[in-house]
Amino acid sequence: MIRQYEVLNTIVQPDDVPFYGVPFPGFFLLDEDGVIVDKLFNRHFAHRDGVEAILDSYAGRVLPGAGDPLTTASEDDGIAVTAFVRGGAGVLRAGPRRRLILRVAMPEGLHIYDDPVPDGMVATSITIDGPDGFRNDPAECEPTHPFELPGVTQPLQVWDGTVDFTMNVWADSVLGKTIADGAESIEVDVTIRYQACDNAQCFIPRTRTLRLEIPTGLSTRPNFSRARAMVGEVVDMDSATHMKRLIERQTAD
Amino acid sequence: MTEDEFTDPYGFTGALPVTSTQRMIPTGEFKPGLSIGQPAPDFELPNHLGETVSFHADRDGARAALLFYRSAVW
Numbered sequence: 001m002i003r004q005y006e007v008l009n010t011i012v013q014p015d016d017v018p019f020y021g022v023p024f025p026g027f028f029l030l031d032e033d034g035v036i037v038d039k040l041f042n043r044h045f046a047h048r049d050g051v052e053a054i055l056d057s058y059a060g061r062v063l064p065g066a067g068d069p070l071t072t073a074s075e076d077d078g079i080a081v082t083a084f085v086r087g088g089a090g091v092l093r094a095g096p097r098r099r100l101i102l103r104v105a106m107p108e109g110l111h112i113y114d115d116p117v118p119d120g121m122v123a124t125s126i127t128i129d130g131p132d133g134f135r136n137d138p139a140e141c142e143p144t145h146p147f148e149l150p151g152v153t154q155p156l157q158v159w160d161g162t163v164d165f166t167m168n169v170w171a172d173s174v175l176g177k178t179i180a181d182g183a184e185s186i187e188v189d190v191t192i193r194y195q196a197c198d199n200a201q202c203f204i205p206r207t208r209t210l211r212l213e214i215p216t217g218l219s220t221r222p223n224f225s226r227a228r229a230m231v232g233e234v235v236d237m238d239s240a241t242h243m244k245r246l247i248e249r250q251t252a253d
Numbered sequence: 254m255t256e257d258e259f260t261d262p263y264g265f266t267g268a269l270p271v272t273s274t275q276r277m278i279p280t281g282e283f284k285p286g287l288s289i290g291q292p293a294p295d296f297e298l299p300n301h302l303g304e305t306v307s308f309h310a311d312r313d314g315a316r317a318a319l320l321f322y323r324s325a326v327w
Contacts, residue, residue: 005294011274026286044261
């Protein structure tokens, strides 16, 4: 079945018992006719996406859940910026990744820029500042569209309306150890720098920092040394039966 | 981290070297899985109660999500 779906981890070799046969982690979404309508797979075997990612993919949009860590800010330029974390009911655990979404809602007529921009203008940039072991991928966002600014020879690339900048985030083993030692939450600062313009003028560049307080929790891990070392946590679980079955199945071939 | 533990580029520490195939992370193009728009193959597998599940027959026309994990125990 794993081969049928073409998700076999081809790096693990056939003689590598019991690990051969594992898939890359991820998911497919099917419609009523059984046709694949979306999919998402992860390079790292420890990563997996929460049920929220599946629901968001089906819905075609991302909405913050009732318990998701969220903070918002708006200033006199009329642009509202909201940061929230999706996945795991808002709780960060070592291993599974979450999504940090920075949503920028602009009034009609305003836009912000992607690189490249002419000298003197500011392209949108985002930085994440969290505790040791808080990791993030670069931000992904919807495509820009061209915009011609009077006096600028080349079309600029802009976002307008409401745009989401989405970053995969996760706690690595260092932060996993901090969580295991008793940290009940972490603080993460999300900073966006942008310059907004309308059809006639550009405004002063702004920098906004939003602070998220993200609850943390222990991951569930089997109680054998390799898994414990992976995240620095100790959770008692007897996986002997599971591992025995894996080995029996593969050595029986 | 002790001397017999190794940390990969994602920051995960483990007992095996990151060059071991069990821990190696794909680089370059990464597009596993059937493509969007393709029909999902049918399959039969036992569920946690030991009952056989026939995927397409049992979902009975409902939409479905298929999740793949490396292990069910962690």
